[in-house]
Amino acid sequence: MHDLTGLEAPSLEDFDALAQEAYARLPRTFHELTGNIIIRIEDFxxxxxxxxxxxxxxxxxxxFQGTGLAHGEELAHTGMLPNMVFLYRRPILDYWAEHKETLGAVISHVLIHEIGHHFGLSDDDMERLERQVP
Incomplete structure (x- = not known):
């Protein structure tokens, strides 16, 4: 039997680290599509x-909050905020507790789908991306 008495729920900082790692593992073509995107972690x-x-x-x-297109330097001239994806820690933990996936896999899935829908990727495209993530 495992001693689980010392376990704690992953913090906002833990989630941020997991999200940054998950994003870094996505294919270069996905990074080129998204441009400079900000990932924010909030409880709700x-x-x-x-x-x-x-x-x-x-x-x-x-x-996902933004324009749905990577504008790069154009943002500085228009005053628009950069594209952002929010990950909500508590709902993700709740989902994770009820499914047989790793927390990293759930976070990758949410990132891919929140970003992918706004950049016009199909569900098939996003499923292919998920299979490419190590």
């Missing part, structure tokens, strides 16, 4: 996001 979505999405706090695992 903001209340205005929940209202807009008509969701409860555990419904959303992640959210």
């Amino acid at each position: 979505p903001e209340d205005d996001v929940l209202r807009e999405m008509k969701a409860n706090e555990f419904d959303l695992l992640g959210l």
